[in-house]
Amino acid sequence: GAVVSQHPSWVICKSGTSVKIECRSLDFQATTMFWYRQFPKQSLMLMATSNEGSKATYEQGVEKDKFLINHASLTLSTLTVTSAHPEDSSFYICSGISHGGIQETQYFGPGTRLLVL
Amino acid sequence: DAKTTQPNSMESNEEEPVHLPCNHSTISGTDYIHWYRQLPSQGPEYVIHGLTSNVNNRMASLAIAEDRKSSTLILHRATLRDAAVYYCILRDESNYQLIWGAGTKLIIKP
Numbered sequence: 001g002a003v004v005s006q007h008p009s010w011v012i013c014k015s016g017t018s019v020k021i022e023c024r025s026l027d028f029q030a031t032t033m034f035w036y037r038q039f040p041k042q043s044l045m046l047m048a049t050s051n052e053g054s055k056a057t058y059e060q061g062v063e064k065d066k067f068l069i070n071h072a073s074l075t076l077s078t079l080t081v082t083s084a085h086p087e088d089s090s091f092y093i094c095s096g097i098s099h100g101g102i103q104e105t106q107y108f109g110p111g112t113r114l115l116v117l
Numbered sequence: 118d119a120k121t122t123q124p125n126s127m128e129s130n131e132e133e134p135v136h137l138p139c140n141h142s143t144i145s146g147t148d149y150i151h152w153y154r155q156l157p158s159q160g161p162e163y164v165i166h167g168l169t170s171n172v173n174n175r176m177a178s179l180a181i182a183e184d185r186k187s188s189t190l191i192l193h194r195a196t197l198r199d200a201a202v203y204y205c206i207l208r209d210e211s212n213y214q215l216i217w218g219a220g221t222k223l224i225i226k227p
Contacts, residue, residue: 004160006160032213034214034215043204043217043218043219043220044161044215044217045217046214046215046216046217049213049214091158093160093161095160095161097213099213104213105151105163105166106163106213106215107163108153108160108161108162108163109160110159110160111158111159111160113158
């Protein structure tokens with residue numbers, strides 16, 4: 001299957017700081033990328049969908065000014081958690097899909113664990 | 118979005134087959150049935166998907182009922198590494214979003 005990487009794999013930060021998480025598709029061009037959040041013992045919750053070169057579409061209840069998404073190229077999307085607070089501590093997962101190719105299945109990154117103190 | 122119903126958890130013995138059921142009685146004609154699994158502290162991993170016919174790949178088999186209102190993921194010979202949460206998801210091919218349910222936590226006993 002296709003490979004998606006995330007960096008960093010885990011991060012600890014102080015309340016009020018911003019954290020950037022990178023998501024890269026390593027062996028395919030991801031025309032669409034998704035960002036999810038997962039709290040302990042819960043399922044994945046879709047935060048936003050982004051298409052390369054255009055603004056992300058956020059799910060209801062997700063603050064677009066707090067969770068900045070930039071899908072700058074077909075292989076890179078970034079999620080910036082601005083002014084992070086302890087309630088933002090979670091497992092953040094990205095996925096990518098390549099429209100029209102065999103990778104129409106979503107392929108997921110390994111996740112980034114964020115702990116805000 | 119059409120919803121799926123799965124048992125919260127299942128147990129199986131190592132090296133035995135495992136049948137993970139999923140009900141999706143409100144499935145529409147264009148919904149594909151996707152299965153993913155998530156190992157602890159990892160991102161989800163694609164397992165298999167199908168539309169109407171049964172499907173096989175190196176990881177598993179997917180058996181789809183004739184009326185498409187249910188499906189079963191079959192792991193032919195479970196190993197300890199198959200212990201994970203398995204998600205059955207319906208996806209309309211016009212919309213690439215995946216809507217995640219609670220999944221089935223599969224426990225493999227040695």
